[in-house]
Amino acid sequence: MTDWTKLRADFPILNQQVHGKPLVYFDNAATSQKPRFVIDALVHYYERDNANVHRGIHELSNRSTNAFEAARARTAKFLNARSADEIIWTRGTTEAINLVAATWGAKHLKAGDVILLTEVEHHSNLVPWQMLAQKTGAKIAYIPVTGDEGTLDLSKLDSLLTSQVKLLSMVHISNSMGTINPVAELCAKARKLGIVTLVDGAQSAGHLPVDLQAIGCDFFAFSGHKICGPTGIGALYGRTEILETMPPYQGGGEMILTVGYDKTEFKPAPHRFEAGTPDISGPIGLHAAMDYLDAVGREKIWQHDQELANYACEKLSALKNIRIFGPKQNRAGLVSFLLKDVHAHDVVTLADQGGVALRGGHHCTQPLMHKLGVESTARASFYFYNTKAEVDVFVDVIKEIQKFFAQ
Amino acid sequence: MFDDINDLYQQVILDHCKQPRNFHELPQCSCSAQGFNPLCGDNLKLFLTLDGDVIKDAGFTGSGCCISKASASLLTDNVKGKTKAEAEQMFERVRDLVTTGKTTGDVGKLAVFAGVYKYPARVKCAILAWHALIGALRGEAAPVSTENEKT
Numbered sequence: 001m002t003d004w005t006k007l008r009a010d011f012p013i014l015n016q017q018v019h020g021k022p023l024v025y026f027d028n029a030a031t032s033q034k035p036r037f038v039i040d041a042l043v044h045y046y047e048r049d050n051a052n053v054h055r056g057i058h059e060l061s062n063r064s065t066n067a068f069e070a071a072r073a074r075t076a077k078f079l080n081a082r083s084a085d086e087i088i089w090t091r092g093t094t095e096a097i098n099l100v101a102a103t104w105g106a107k108h109l110k111a112g113d114v115i116l117l118t119e120v121e122h123h124s125n126l127v128p129w130q131m132l133a134q135k136t137g138a139k140i141a142y143i144p145v146t147g148d149e150g151t152l153d154l155s156k157l158d159s160l161l162t163s164q165v166k167l168l169s170m171v172h173i174s175n176s177m178g179t180i181n182p183v184a185e186l187c188a189k190a191r192k193l194g195i196v197t198l199v200d201g202a203q204s205a206g207h208l209p210v211d212l213q214a215i216g217c218d219f220f221a222f223s224g225h226k227i228c229g230p231t232g233i234g235a236l237y238g239r240t241e242i243l244e245t246m247p248p249y250q251g252g253g254e255m256i257l258t259v260g261y262d263k264t265e266f267k268p269a270p271h272r273f274e275a276g277t278p279d280i281s282g283p284i285g286l287h288a289a290m291d292y293l294d295a296v297g298r299e300k301i302w303q304h305d306q307e308l309a310n311y312a313c314e315k316l317s318a319l320k321n322i323r324i325f326g327p328k329q330n331r332a333g334l335v336s337f338l339l340k341d342v343h344a345h346d347v348v349t350l351a352d353q354g355g356v357a358l359r360g361g362h363h364c365t366q367p368l369m370h371k372l373g374v375e376s377t378a379r380a381s382f383y384f385y386n387t388k389a390e391v392d393v394f395v396d397v398i399k400e401i402q403k404f405f406a407q
Numbered sequence: 408m409f410d411d412i413n414d415l416y417q418q419v420i421l422d423h424c425k426q427p428r429n430f431h432e433l434p435q436c437s438c439s440a441q442g443f444n445p446l447c448g449d450n451l452k453l454f455l456t457l458d459g460d461v462i463k464d465a466g467f468t469g470s471g472c473c474i475s476k477a478s479a480s481l482l483t484d485n486v487k488g489k490t491k492a493e494a495e496q497m498f499e500r501v502r503d504l505v506t507t508g509k510t511t512g513d514v515g516k517l518a519v520f521a522g523v524y525k526y527p528a529r530v531k532c533a534i535l536a537w538h539a540l541i542g543a544l545r546g547e548a549a550p551v552s553t554e555n556e557k558t
Contacts, residue, residue, distance in 0.1 A: 343472035353412045375448025400408045
């Protein structure tokens with residue numbers, strides 16, 4: 001049995017009061033908190049090993065280069081990629097998707113081609129493709145969602161998978177609905193038709209075991225800060241065969257083999273896509289985060305996430321005048337909801353006074369909110385250091401908010 | 408549980424948010440303007456009827472959070488009978504009030520917004536209707552927003 005309460009002690013930030021109440025941090029889909037183990041890894045790096053990576057001959061440079069590349073190998077293992085060369089460091093999920101749009105997209109997409117997305121996408125998996133479509137003349141089509149449940153309506157899939165579709169890009173877990181998309185099934189279908197696939201793993205990577213070979217996608221993007229790592233580091237996975245066809249992302253140092261005044265020869269992947277001095281402490285902190293998560297166990301984390309979400313849903317469903325979004329079955333670790341006649345921002349401001357950190361707004365899914373006919377929702381999102389007792393506090397606070405506005 | 412928050416959600420604010428005053432269009436209005444904060448969804452339209460330089464009537468429609476609705480409601484009550492210049496002066500006073508908690512001169516009932524400055528994320532809600540007022544008085548066609556600029 002995992003002692004979840006004991007794990008909380010690893011997160012110094014959780015032990016504080018906010019507005020005189022114990023902090024209940026339920027904004028994990030936005031960013032996660034960091035265990036002492038990760039903070040220590042960053043401190044150790046800056047106190048002992050800091051130097052620029054690659055090409056350095058001295059001891060500190062060797063150490064930092066080894067740690068930097070070890071983090072890449074660790075990430076490959078974390079996601080079950082076939083090789084560390086399939087892992088490209090980025091600032092996060094958003095930059096990873098933009099990298100694919102700017103390199104693979106610019107090279108392989110042309111007017112009339114179709115980029116297939118879903119209606120639940122985060123803006124980071126919408127806007128880069130809209131920008132690319134504008135540049136190339138490609139079109140965008142969407143797999144529809146069913147409604148408040150936020151699940152994909154796959155009855156339309158076969159008619160959407162036309163021969164013009166060149167890319168299927170979709171979120172693994174919806175950040176605003178908590179739905180889990182059947183990415184392996186969709187990737188298998190796309191693969192048979194020669195369609196390249198990208199999975200946005202921002203909400204899935206550190207929450208459930210991710211096996212990229214089983215999912216079978218061509219690209220996978222995630223952010224370190226959402227899985228106990230530092231902000232500013234994330235990664236793009238790309239299948240070797242596809243990375244080899246892609247031009248560089250940015251030009252500069254680190255990504256070249258030889259440079260002349262007229263001509264430059266680029267390195268192979270992944271370094272071809274990493275110009276300039278990279279974020280070095282980021283991957284090192286992320287490495288520690290992945291070690292920490294695997295010591296806890298991602299199966300257990302997933303089970304705990306889902307248990308808290310189901311428990312919260314069950315308790316919220318017992319309230320009157322509440323609209324709950326997301327699937328009834330198989331929900332990821334978050335709950336989006338609206339109270340009748342109370343704006344989500346008022347809910348969040350009041351919940352904050354109760355020590356409960358929620359998020360209110362469109363969650364970077366404006367088109368989805370529009371489709372559901374709402375301006376925003378309030379969202380509670382969980383991670384393994386959260387407890388059922390905290391869900392109880394949260395639901396009590398929601399009840400108080402209802403009372404406050406019913407006065 | 409929410410003792411400390413009464414400085415934001417004062418009774419008068421709660422009352423105006425639940426039962427907004429002048430919550431209707433003015434079909435014969437002299438001017439109107441839209442205030443829209445797309446990131447949070449606050450969206451209201453303000454209507455003014457002018458008699459020469461004097462605001463004879465004011466109304467609004469739309470949806471938004473408690474603070475933005477109450478602010479629009481109290482605004483419509485407040486500006487009736489004021490000249491354009493007096494309304495602009497009131498805008499300045501309200502802006503000072505919601506950003507600093509202090510103001511020069513009398514703001515009447517609008518003093519209930521004195522606590523907003525302690526909640527920086529909510530200043531944009533309280534000031535949206537007032538920017539719409541200025542937009543309407545100055546005949547600006549584009550919707551005003553308070554999300555990206557300084558108030």
